[in-house]
Amino acid sequence: MAKILSVACFALLLCAPGRAVGEGARSSATYRRIRTNLDSVPAIDTHDHIRPFDRLRGYVETEHGRGMNLYGLLFDSYLSVYKPPLPAPWKPGGPFQEWWGRAKRDLRDIRALSQYRYQLSAFQDLYGIDFDRVTDEQAARLNQRIFENYRDPKWLYHVITERANIELMLVDPYWDPYDFKTHYPFEVLVFRVGHLIRGFHASEFAQPAQDPYHFARQRGLKVESLDDYLQLVERFFRLAKEGGAACLKMHNSRTLHFENVSKERAARVFGRPRKELSEPEAKEFEDFMMWRLVELSAKYDLPFQIHTGQAKVDDAGLNPIRLTNLIRANPRTKFILFHGGFPWAGETAAVAMDSPNVWIDACWFPLISYSMAKRALHEWLEIVPSDRIMWGADTGHAEGVYAATDFTRRWVAEVLAEKVDAGDLHEEDALRIGRQILRENALKIFPLLKDRLWKHKGPLAPGKQ
Numbered sequence: 001m002a003k004i005l006s007v008a009c010f011a012l013l014l015c016a017p018g019r020a021v022g023e024g025a026r027s028s029a030t031y032r033r034i035r036t037n038l039d040s041v042p043a044i045d046t047h048d049h050i051r052p053f054d055r056l057r058g059y060v061e062t063e064h065g066r067g068m069n070l071y072g073l074l075f076d077s078y079l080s081v082y083k084p085p086l087p088a089p090w091k092p093g094g095p096f097q098e099w100w101g102r103a104k105r106d107l108r109d110i111r112a113l114s115q116y117r118y119q120l121s122a123f124q125d126l127y128g129i130d131f132d133r134v135t136d137e138q139a140a141r142l143n144q145r146i147f148e149n150y151r152d153p154k155w156l157y158h159v160i161t162e163r164a165n166i167e168l169m170l171v172d173p174y175w176d177p178y179d180f181k182t183h184y185p186f187e188v189l190v191f192r193v194g195h196l197i198r199g200f201h202a203s204e205f206a207q208p209a210q211d212p213y214h215f216a217r218q219r220g221l222k223v224e225s226l227d228d229y230l231q232l233v234e235r236f237f238r239l240a241k242e243g244g245a246a247c248l249k250m251h252n253s254r255t256l257h258f259e260n261v262s263k264e265r266a267a268r269v270f271g272r273p274r275k276e277l278s279e280p281e282a283k284e285f286e287d288f289m290m291w292r293l294v295e296l297s298a299k300y301d302l303p304f305q306i307h308t309g310q311a312k313v314d315d316a317g318l319n320p321i322r323l324t325n326l327i328r329a330n331p332r333t334k335f336i337l338f339h340g341g342f343p344w345a346g347e348t349a350a351v352a353m354d355s356p357n358v359w360i361d362a363c364w365f366p367l368i369s370y371s372m373a374k375r376a377l378h379e380w381l382e383i384v385p386s387d388r389i390m391w392g393a394d395t396g397h398a399e400g401v402y403a404a405t406d407f408t409r410r411w412v413a414e415v416l417a418e419k420v421d422a423g424d425l426h427e428e429d430a431l432r433i434g435r436q437i438l439r440e441n442a443l444k445i446f447p448l449l450k451d452r453l454w455k456h457k458g459p460l461a462p463g464k465q
Helices: 002-015 028-040 069-077 096-110 120-127 138-147 154-163 194-198 213-216 228-242 263-269 277-298 321-330 343-356 370-383 398-421 427-445 448-451
Strands: 044-046 061-062 065-067 167-173 187-192 249-251 304-306 336-337 356-363
Touching: 002 448, 028 398, 028 427, 044 398, 044 427, 061 356, 069 138, 096 138, 120 138, 120 154, 120 228, 120 398, 154 398, 167 398, 167 427, 187 277, 194 249, 194 277, 228 263, 228 277, 228 336, 249 277, 263 277, 277 304, 277 321, 321 336, 321 343, 336 343, 343 356, 343 370, 370 398, 398 427, 427 448
Parallel strands: 044 167, 167 187, 187 249, 249 304, 304 336, 336 356
Antiparallel strands: 061 065
């Protein structure tokens, strides 16, 4: 009987509508229609790290001078999160062939990684190279073409705004959070605030660019008490708002559970270096400041992007569930949970389901694990209203933005096509949801973006505002 049932089930699969056995979702006519439609959507990228052109992170010293090369692109991708970082390190001023001889061996063991595979479309579409099968000669030519492309910022504009079809990009300037300026006409300012929770003492800040006390000293401002520090923090909010910031961003590796600590307890910590504090005392100050930042988020109408997930805390402290008390107590603040809470995608959806002031941002998630991101999006669409899901490329150079955007459009189109072919969505609804995720939801939560749309006016060029 079990054998008969198995044969019957297999026969039903053979007759199932939508696609033949063994044919993937990306081969279906439904996918192709949805993907073509979504490719035409001028996307709003809610999270990226594109530095000023002359300060891009991937520049290295080559035998032809300083510039971007193949190593720089791979180094500035998420392959660098692995230990040891991939690919092989670059020797400043060294010949490409010497590095490539070592690097290509590293690539053999990472062919299946999403962190590797998301980049392939950039090499294929922008350079005509099948990077899975790249020869030594092709790699050398690719390296030289990358170097030549990055001699002119027009390349970055062309790839991001035309090839990737991105209209606006929210940039988190972690390298200079108090600059409060944008450097590209498609760029929208994000105010990075995570470091401010550690402001109980100036010794917390090793880099002057991220040191609020350094900022204060340069302007003759005294920060001698907790009240002084709180005034400085609010000054940052005003400057960010005046600079056109669309939102706040917080990145940290500590637990996401923040107690509502009294000002009196925080004041007992202020002014003391960490070496004089117990771990609970330092956490109390950080908790107090996080609640103040959340309150200022509502006051200045700056939605709060929060890094969640990745399991770097032993007690699962980066699980978005840890934010529940903070979210429920601050209904006027708009919380955006980054990276889909990976690997806690289900918990992320549960938080968003419970709290109408929570949005899910899938930035980076498909690049970590495409399969897990697909399962997550299927679940999110079944749990969370579709007007509360967004995306971001979360990369640092033109090719990375193109590749991450292409990967995202594929991810959204594939999930929506599967739901349509399963009879769980009408195609017109799937197209509307795809447009929401790629564009409309960002315009809704960040209304100031509507005044910055430019695609209807013609292409951008360096220096054009």
